Amino acid sequence: MEFDWAGETPKFLMLMYGLIAFVAVVGGLLLLLDVVPAWFARRREAQLVAASASGAPLPRRRKPREGLFALFFLLPTLLFLTIGLVVPAIRTTLLSFMNRDGSGWVGLENYGWMFSEGSIIRVLTNTLTWVILVPLVATAFGLIYAVLVDKARFEAVAKSLIFLPMAISFVGAAIIWKFVYAYRGEGDQIGLLNQIVVSLGGEPKQWLLESPLNTFLLIVIMIWIQAGFAMVVLSAAIKAIPADIIEAARLDGTTPWQMFWQITMPSIRPALIVVVVTISIATLKVFDIVRTATNGNYDTSVIANEMYNQAFRYQETGRGSALAVFLFVLVLPLVIYQIRNLRQQREG
């Protein structure tokens, strides 16, 4: 079947409408803010001229309307945030105390369900496993790698290779790793992992079907993606350590090992915390990897995936909302900690 290019034109048309809307909104806003005050200024000038001609008292000079400008500059942002985040977040919180279609109050029933239903408890423990392992391993790996390649000749290339997965979508990453985990019952293996197992004399396995091993295999994917982030941030922090401190330590005859624990680690502590917290937040919200690799089957589901299933597949809005709120509660302390940390860093 030939590809139907003509069938695609409505999309380009729609994209064009979108771009026109963009130009109209942003350009219009700036133009409005340019033209309207200018008009007022001209009117005031005319008033002044008229007043001085007739000898009447000059009209009082009004304070420039700074607030009005600010309002219009902020208007699109505030509008979108109110409609898209503030109101929905409040509604979701309310919905979490309601029944499946949001027609009646059920109190804490959805939350009770969350902590009593076996499959959901499994989801919660899976999420816990994710959020413990991914930040720790990814950060440790990133740190080790950043130290290893620091000032190496091939540093730029080496860092790019580790960083590259950051550009790949979680969906793409899940497919890449699903291929690594691929299984064939007979004949040659096509998945790298099974090939390694077979060549070591083992039996090939359907990795993604074996709980609880499959959760760990999915966690590997997330680590693979996030390690690059950790490495880049930590590498920058290592390079920011003042050269004279390193020099002084070196003259004192510090071994590389001591150098790492006594100079590098304390210096990059703030960056280290930021990395761990950032990765933890991303891990708590992980959805795409689980959905693409196993669709949450075989005991691999996590909160974000279960929330999607409840709210959008089973139409259990109340339960889905309760899961979303729980996710929010989990993320909350991390983000508050992050913000406090950033502010301290800024002031210090």
Next chain:
Amino acid sequence: MTTATPTVGVGAQPPEKLTRAGRVRKRLNSRTATVVSIVLALLWTVPTFGLFVSSFRPADQIKTTGWWTFFGDPQFTLENYQQVLFSGSSSGRLASYFINSLAITIPSVLFPLAFASLAAYALAWIKFRGRDWVYIGIFALQIVPLQMALVPLLRFFSTGVTVGGVQILPAWDLVDEQKFAQVWFAHTCFALPFAVYLLHNFVSQLPGDLMEAARVDGATHPKIFRTIVLPLITPALAAIGIFQFLWVWNDLLVALIFAGGTSDTAPLTVRLAELAGTRGNEWQRLTAGAFVSIVVPLIVFLSLQRYFVRGLLAGSVKG
């Protein structure tokens, strides 16, 4: 280093021999470091490389032999890409979804960038009452996971707003490709808190004298914004633009909910996730398909990596 070592008097340590031994050990150390880091880099790259090689192998080969056998028996074909991009809907027709990804991504990057830079300017350089509170409010919204917004926002699009039985805003009632607008809207909302926060960091660090001088010359806020601020924050805009581009292009969740699953609006990620679920063993399609989706962000990323890293560091470390 030896040249820099000062000649020291009696009683000062390190004897010459130890430094030499130390130097040898250091060289050994750096050699181990090199080997280890190369091994790790390879380990990190092999999965992607395997998929890449496979995407050029004939379908029957992908399914029966490992990609590493390619080097013993190289058979090269572009058939997989041809199939997955252009042929019938059952085997992918990814070209259609590729266009959707583009149509979703471009406005979803432009809108939040423009809105956020306007807001950042106002929050940094226009004095008004309650400014700090507005900033803190927007900043604090970063903590709301987008899962918290999905259900109500979808209802907002599909049924409009009713308060006490009175319809205040109508439903959007979008069909087919018009649903792009929903996705743009959603992505814009979700991107704003972070974008405002990052841009505010940049904008507020611009020299105040510049603004003051312009104001004395009679420049209005829109004029200052356009002629002074915008050119100066271009690097920051580039960094956030790349972020947002990668985020939107690679997003699955938002697209899944607001774009629907048809070839009219669904982006590549949605289609690929679907293929991975329903045709998990059709590796000739999955491998080629995955690369179709990876290639654009990869190009963007590699060509603009400098900006990206700068943005990353500004966002997470400097604050």
